[in-house]
Amino acid sequence: MPAIQEELRRRTRLSRPQVRVRGAEVVRSAxxxxxxxxxxxxxxxxxxxxxxxxxxxxxxxxxxxxxxxVDLPVVGADGRPGHAPGAVPPVMRALTVRxxxxxxxxxxxxxxxxxDSPAGTWAREAVPGDTVGLAGPRHEFYASxxxxxxxxxGDTAALPAIAAILESLPDRTPVVAxxxxxxxxxxxxxxxxxxxxxxxxxxxxxxxxxxxxxxKAVRALDRPFAGAQxxxxxxxxxxxxxxxxxxxxxxxxxxxxRAAAYWNNTLTSxxxxxxxxxxxxxxxxxxxxxxDPDDPELTTDADLA
Numbered sequence: 001m002p003a004i005q006e007e008l009r010r011r012t013r014l015s016r017p018q019v020r021v022r023g024a025e026v027v028r029s030a031x032x033x034x035x036x037x038x039x040x041x042x043x044x045x046x047x048x049x050x051x052x053x054x055x056x057x058x059x060x061x062x063x064x065x066x067x068x069x070v071d072l073p074v075v076g077a078d079g080r081p082g083h084a085p086g087a088v089p090p091v092m093r094a095l096t097v098r099x100x101x102x103x104x105x106x107x108x109x110x111x112x113x114x115x116d117s118p119a120g121t122w123a124r125e126a127v128p129g130d131t132v133g134l135a136g137p138r139h140e141f142y143a144s145x146x147x148x149x150x151x152x153x154g155d156t157a158a159l160p161a162i163a164a165i166l167e168s169l170p171d172r173t174p175v176v177a178x179x180x181x182x183x184x185x186x187x188x189x190x191x192x193x194x195x196x197x198x199x200x201x202x203x204x205x206x207x208x209x210x211x212x213x214x215x216k217a218v219r220a221l222d223r224p225f226a227g228a229q230x231x232x233x234x235x236x237x238x239x240x241x242x243x244x245x246x247x248x249x250x251x252x253x254x255x256x257x258r259a260a261a262y263w264n265n266t267l268t269s270x271x272x273x274x275x276x277x278x279x280x281x282x283x284x285x286x287x288x289x290x291x292d293p294d295d296p297e298l299t300t301d302a303d304l305a
Contacts, residue, residue, distance in 0.1 A: 003255035004229065008139045011053065021061070021072050021081060022046060026130040027106055029123065033186050035113050035156055037123040038098070041132055042106035049100055049107070054168035055141040055161035055231075056097045058107070061090035061133030062122045072133040090133060093119040096161045097137070107134075110160035114263075140260065141165050141231055147256070148227035149174035153218055153242060155208070156181050157262035158233030159188070165231065166192040176221065180214045180234070209235045209265035215242050225252040236261035 022045035029039045063070045071087035083089055099108040111123035140161065143150065152162050152175065162177055169175060173193045180201040181187065192198055201213050214234060230246055232239050243259045246252040 004142060004144065004258050005255065007142050007144075008258070011142065012137070012139045020135070022134045023072055024107070024132050024134060026126045026128055026132070028128060029126050032110055033188055035182065035186055036110045036159065036188070037113055037120070038108060038110050039123050039126050040106050040108045041134075042104060044105065046107055046134075047102075047105040049105075049137075050102050052097065052100060052137055053139045053141055054164040055139075056137040057094045057140050058097060058109075058134045058136040058138075060093050060095045060109070060119075061135070062093060062118065063130065063132070064088055064091060065118070065121060068127075068129070069131045070133055091118045091122070094138070095119065096140070096164070098160045098164055110163075112157050112159075114157075141258065143169060143173075144229055144256075146227075147229035149176070149223065149229075151175075151218070151221070151225075151228055151230040152177040153214055153230070154179060154233035154262070155214065155235065155238070156186060157235075158260075159186075161231075161233055163188065163190055166190055166196065166198075169193045169196075176223070178214060178217045180217075182208070209237060212238075212241070214238055215245060218242050219245060225250040228252060228256065230257045230259075232257070232259040233262050236264040236266075 022043075024041040024043040024046055027040045027042045029037060032038045061070055061072065067088065070090045071083065072090075073081035074084050076082050095109045095111060097107060098110045100106070101108075111119050113120040113124060143165075150169070150173065152165060154162055159179060159181070162179060166175070166177060167190075169192075171193050172195055175193060175196045177190075177192065177196065177198045178201060179198070180203065183202050183204055184200070187200055190198060199217065201217055203211060203213060206213065215238065225246060230252055232242055234242075239259050239261050243257065246257060247254055
């Protein structure tokens with residue numbers, strides 16, 4: 001079975017032969033569940049994005065609060081992106097693609113509404129005509145045809161990714177999906193393969209971080225993991241605990257795991273913003289890939305070691 005991390009990096013490099021910032025406009029938005037807001041963006045720059053993988057992450061450049069338009073980076077004489085004099089730097093967030101419509105050149109994201117987070121505020125207030133920027137994609141899931149079965153485990157923040165992954169798997173693919181939410185009202189319809197086992201885990205008032213419900217659900221699985229492929233997406237502490245269990249106690253080979261910390265209970269929105277911006281600037285300064293800096297919003301498996 002190929003090493004999942006290496007395969008994702010290889011495909012990400014192939015899908016982005018050159019750095020490009022794409023402009024788009026909000027087309028429409030709708031409420032999917034009490035905590036999920038769907039926003040569709042489109043425009044000529046989004047044409048030709050066929051061939052993506054489920055759960056692809058795009059770097060969204062969002063307008064600052066109170067603004068409807070975003071000042072996109074421009075490429076300087078040195079070939080690196082930067083901001084023009086007087087430009088207002090955007091708010092940067094990594095968002096998971098829920099769907100892409102090639103005929104309409106529209107990309108859909110489902111955004112978690114969590115307090116006054118910048119991404120949630122943008123999703124709640126977005127109206128048609130608002131502009132955003134996008135850079136990417138970064139691939140987050142690859143289904144190895146050699147996997148005996150798939151484990152998908154995550155909380156509400158990972159629900160758009162899990163939904164997209166389930167829709168992409170061929171019928172009769174052995175898959176177990178464990179999804180932790182606040183309550184039953186956060187359930188959404190999922191187009192899962194025939195025979196898929198989907199279990200919703202409701203906190204019902206328990207804390208969103210540190211409760212251990214997702215870890216307990218994974219520990220309760222009575223399956224061999226040697227030939228499995230696992231994908232995890234949740235709060236950083238939860239992901240660490242589940243990852244440690246799978247690798248150290250259940251014998252899951254490390255190359256067959258993809259783990260992503262979708263949020264961190266110990267950081268405020270301002271602290272996350274500062275870390276994302278610092279990572280972006282460091283990538284640019286080092287001559288690396290500014291589309292894919294070391295983003296704490298999407299912590300890789302290696303970062304969780």
